[in-house]
Amino acid sequence: RYYLFYDRLDYFWHTKMTHAHNGQGLEMQSFERITNSLAYCFMLGWTEQAIYQGHLVYAAMNQGHQLCRYGISHKHAHAFMLRLFADWRGNDVSHPFLEWAYEVPLYEGLLERWRDPDPESIKPWLQAACEYHAHEAKQDTSRTFYDFGDFRIMRTPLEIHMILRLRELEGL
Numbered sequence: 001r002y003y004l005f006y007d008r009l010d011y012f013w014h015t016k017m018t019h020a021h022n023g024q025g026l027e028m029q030s031f032e033r034i035t036n037s038l039a040y041c042f043m044l045g046w047t048e049q050a051i052y053q054g055h056l057v058y059a060a061m062n063q064g065h066q067l068c069r070y071g072i073s074h075k076h077a078h079a080f081m082l083r084l085f086a087d088w089r090g091n092d093v094s095h096p097f098l099e100w101a102y103e104v105p106l107y108e109g110l111l112e113r114w115r116d117p118d119p120e121s122i123k124p125w126l127q128a129a130c131e132y133h134a135h136e137a138k139q140d141t142s143r144t145f146y147d148f149g150d151f152r153i154m155r156t157p158l159e160i161h162m163i164l165r166l167r168e169l170e171g172l
Helices: 002-020 031-044 047-062 076-089 105-113 119-136 158-169
Strands: none
Touching: 031 047, 031 076, 031 158, 047 076, 076 105, 076 158, 105 119, 119 158
C-alpha cells in the first residue's frame, strides 16, 4: 500500500509541477516502479486498486511524466504488462508505445493467446515466459538493462502472476 500511495503522490506532484512550470514538468516518474505496483495489485488480488493503478500508469505515460528511463532501459516486460492491462480493459486506456515495446516475440505471442480458454495451449508460452524471466533476472548496470534488473522482482515473475490473475478474472 505504501507503493500505491507513493505512486499517487508522485503523480500529483508531477502534475502540479508541470502546471506551475508552463508544461515543463519533472519527467521523473518511474515507469518501472509504477508498473510493478500494478502487477503487485493483481498478484495480491486487489483488482480495484490494480485498475486504478493501471489508469495512473497510462496517465503518467501519456503526460510525459515517465521519461526517467522509459526510452533508455527498454523494459520489455513492463511494456508487456501495460499492454496486457490495456488488452484486458479494451478501449479504456491506450498509449503510443515506442517500437522497442514490441521486440520480444514471446510477449507478442502471449498477448495474442492469454485469453485462450484451453490452458494447454498457453502452457508452453507461460513456461517460455518463466525461462525468459529467469534469463532476464540480472542486476542492471549503468549501461546494461535487464527486464527484471530490480532485486525486488528478480525472483517474482510478476508478468506470469498478472496473466494468471487476468485469466481468473475472465473465468478461464
